[in-house]
Amino acid sequence: xxGITQSPRHKVTETGTPxxxxxxxxxxxxxxxxxxxxxxxxxxxxxxxxGVKDTDKGEVSDGYSVSRSKTEDFLLxxxxxxxxxxxxxxxxxxxRDIQGYTFGSGTRLTVV
Amino acid sequence: AQSVTQLDSQVPVFEEAPVxxxxxxxSSVSVYLFxxxxxxxxxxxxxxxxxxxxxxxxxxxxxEAEFNKSQTSFHLRKPSVHISDTAEYFCAVSDGNTGFxxxxxxxxxxxxxxx
Numbered sequence: 001x002x003g004i005t006q007s008p009r010h011k012v013t014e015t016g017t018p019x020x021x022x023x024x025x026x027x028x029x030x031x032x033x034x035x036x037x038x039x040x041x042x043x044x045x046x047x048x049x050x051g052v053k054d055t056d057k058g059e060v061s062d063g064y065s066v067s068r069s070k071t072e073d074f075l076l077x078x079x080x081x082x083x084x085x086x087x088x089x090x091x092x093x094x095x096r097d098i099q100g101y102t103f104g105s106g107t108r109l110t111v112v
Numbered sequence: 113a114q115s116v117t118q119l120d121s122q123v124p125v126f127e128e129a130p131v132x133x134x135x136x137x138x139s140s141v142s143v144y145l146f147x148x149x150x151x152x153x154x155x156x157x158x159x160x161x162x163x164x165x166x167x168x169x170x171x172x173x174x175x176e177a178e179f180n181k182s183q184t185s186f187h188l189r190k191p192s193v194h195i196s197d198t199a200e201y202f203c204a205v206s207d208g209n210t211g212f213x214x215x216x217x218x219x220x221x222x223x224x225x226x227x
Contacts, residue, residue, distance in 0.1 A: 031213065040121075042202060042219040043156075058214075090155060094213050100146050101215060103155035 003027040006091050006104040013111055019078040021107050023091030025071075031094045032074040033101065034058075034066065036087040043090065049074055081111045114138055114205050118218035125225055127195055133188040133221045135203030144206040145186040146215065147177055151199045159201070162186060173197070198225045 004025045013019050023032060031050055035043040035058075045058030047066040055066050063085060065077045078085055088108050092101035115138045125131045137143060144163050148156040160171025167179040177188045186203060200222045204215040 033214075035217075040219060042118075043217040045214065045216075048214065092156075100148075100158040100161050101156075101213070103148075103157070105155045 004091060004093055004102055004104045006089075006107050008107060009105065010108045011110070013081050013109070015082060015111055016080050019081050019109065021076045021089055021091075021109070023074045023076070023104060025074075025093045027093060027095075027102070028071060029093040029095045029102075030071075032068065033092040033094075034064075034074070034076045035090045035092065036060065036085075037090060037106070038087050046076065046089075078109075081109075083111050085109065086111045114140060114143070114207050114216045116203050116205050116216055116218035118203055118221050120221050121219070122222045122224065125193055125223065127225055127227050128192050130191050131189065131193050131197075131223065133201050133203075133223065135186045135188065135218060137184050137186065137203075137205045139184050140205075140207055142207070144213070145177075145179060146204040146206070147171065147175070147186070147188050148202045148204060148217075149173075149199050150202065150220075156202060159188070193223070193225050195225050195227065197223060199223060 007022045033048040034046040044060045049055045049068040067075045088106050090106050091104040094101050117136045146161045147159040150156045160169050162169045162179045170176045175190050200220045202220050203218040206213045
């Protein structure tokens, strides 16, 4: 979607290195989310944000941290990448009116 | 916590045949329900949603879904599928009491449409 972009689209990194994924929105939505998608597991929530500097953990937050210093940017950091974090990562945004999420195109991360 | 079950991981169907993709959720007093579609190498796109009101919800691309509170189900249907409907479909639920959306997704159903 034009209102939400993720970068990079693909990344290969080595075990033990830190990695940061970026989600940028132009919709001025309050809520932002990071999910990971894995075969057989669907999408699982990693972290979410309900405002600038306001974040909380999702169901699979171990090994991940996030930051939101501006409304438009939500960063996901893998502090020390492991092979189990090889996945496709999706960012999503929403506003308060329960209309559903808008998803980014995803980042395919491979940890070797 | 809410949970979603999509019983079928894969559904093969011939073009122009009807299809139903099943979704069941854990019970709650108030829920919002969604179906998303994911085409290969793309993000997820909203197909339809149930927030309140009529239990039959119509979405894009000729899809519809019926909310059944007694069965805690929200099955997705299309009377005649096309090759272009080949994709993965995700059901999602949000607890209507939380005040904002935090969607829980099912594991997905891959719809394979063949000629």
